[in-house]
Amino acid sequence: MHQTFDAALGINLLHANQEGADHNREHFDEWGIICLNVMSSPGAGKTVLLERTLAALSSELKIAVIEGDMTTELDADRLRKYNVPVIAINTGRSCHLDSKMVAGGIHQLSYQYNPAEFDLVLVENVGNLVCPAEFEVGEHAKVALLSLTEGEDKPLKYPVMFQEADCLLITKMDLAPHLDVDVDRIVANVRQMNPHVAIVPVSAKTGEGLDAWFDWVRFQIKRSAPAKQQLSVVH
Amino acid sequence: MHETDMTKALIITVKDWWESQPVPPQISCIHLIVGKFTCVEPVSLQFAFNVQKQNTFLEGVELAIQETPLIAFCHHCQQDYFPEMGCQYACPQCQYPMEDIRSGRELKIDRIEYSFETEDSAAYAPNL
Numbered sequence: 001m002h003q004t005f006d007a008a009l010g011i012n013l014l015h016a017n018q019e020g021a022d023h024n025r026e027h028f029d030e031w032g033i034i035c036l037n038v039m040s041s042p043g044a045g046k047t048v049l050l051e052r053t054l055a056a057l058s059s060e061l062k063i064a065v066i067e068g069d070m071t072t073e074l075d076a077d078r079l080r081k082y083n084v085p086v087i088a089i090n091t092g093r094s095c096h097l098d099s100k101m102v103a104g105g106i107h108q109l110s111y112q113y114n115p116a117e118f119d120l121v122l123v124e125n126v127g128n129l130v131c132p133a134e135f136e137v138g139e140h141a142k143v144a145l146l147s148l149t150e151g152e153d154k155p156l157k158y159p160v161m162f163q164e165a166d167c168l169l170i171t172k173m174d175l176a177p178h179l180d181v182d183v184d185r186i187v188a189n190v191r192q193m194n195p196h197v198a199i200v201p202v203s204a205k206t207g208e209g210l211d212a213w214f215d216w217v218r219f220q221i222k223r224s225a226p227a228k229q230q231l232s233v234v235h
Numbered sequence: 236m237h238e239t240d241m242t243k244a245l246i247i248t249v250k251d252w253w254e255s256q257p258v259p260p261q262i263s264c265i266h267l268i269v270g271k272f273t274c275v276e277p278v279s280l281q282f283a284f285n286v287q288k289q290n291t292f293l294e295g296v297e298l299a300i301q302e303t304p305l306i307a308f309c310h311h312c313q314q315d316y317f318p319e320m321g322c323q324y325a326c327p328q329c330q331y332p333m334e335d336i337r338s339g340r341e342l343k344i345d346r347i348e349y350s351f352e353t354e355d356s357a358a359y360a361p362n363l
Binding site for chain 2 (some may be wrong): 005006007134135157159191
């Protein structure tokens with residue numbers, strides 16, 4: 001007789017990616033590094049934001065960048081001018097970074113440098129508002145960018161990204177006078193699904209809001225400092 | 236098209252399970268639960284699975300996807316509500332933000348249906 005059986009699995013589809021992300025985070029914690037996963041649609045201004053961030057903070061913080069790009073090293077080359085380690089990861093046809101790719105970047109960093117010297121790893125994800133939201137890479141916080149030109153409705157249309165974000169930067173604020181975009185509407189739409197997200201309107205061109213963003217980054221590092229001390233007591 | 240990657244992950248997980256069985260069974264159906272509030276499109280997942288299963292141990296295996304609705308709990312009104320994807324996520328009664336998602340974020344391999352070949356199943360007859 002042909003008998004049918006049933007096995008209950010209850011395993012997350014992204015189980016393997018999640019395990020990898022947790023492993024990456026353990027490395028970061030061990031070295032006292034804060035990792036931020038920077039995500040947005042293509043052209044929202046991730047790279048220029050990182051340029052401004054490196055210019056302002058690399059004298060007080062030891063920073064490395066893991067740069068995800070589908071096929072080129074154009075962004076990585078821009079960031080290398082700031083004399084920080086930039087590890088480029090070509091994702092090929094994949095439209096997001098996953099934890100395994102970032103693990104490769106971490107190993108490269110620890111091979112070439114003493115990772116314990118670093119305070120901050122900025123991961124620039126592939127430009128995409130959909131997939132990166134589902135694939136954790138081992139970050140401590142998610143930073144989403146939304147440029148003014150994308151319109152007020154994008155948080156409603158791509159809710160997972162905005163619901164998961166710990167910090168939202170509304171970029172290209174210098175264009176506000178030329179556009180019929182209501183910044184308050186963007187904020188209200190995001191707050192509908194993520195009431196606690198830090199929202200910072202910025203312009204990389206004029207410098208508006210960047211100090212508030214730098215303070216947010218500093219705060220993430222400061223917040224982790226007690227954990228860092230505890231860790232060194234344990235060892 | 237990250238459903239391709241999701242399908243890869245699915246096949247690897249099922250293969251691990253299949254190989255861990257004392258006698259690798261014949262899988263007939265894999266049941267997934269996919270929430271509405273995820274970045275996964277069931278049609279794309281089904282398509283990717285049908286392509287990737289060819290010439291593997293999953294050839295001929297069916298993929299059944301159960302979608303779960305987005306349900307949030309409003310702590311202010313003390314009740315569940317159905318946010319309207321793409322339009323309205325806050326509580327329709329009091330406008331309190333969607334904070335507590337009770338359903339809709341699932342991305343899970345729920346269960347696997349399988350059987351054994353006829354000659355193997357004879358060994359399972361209790362009176363033998």
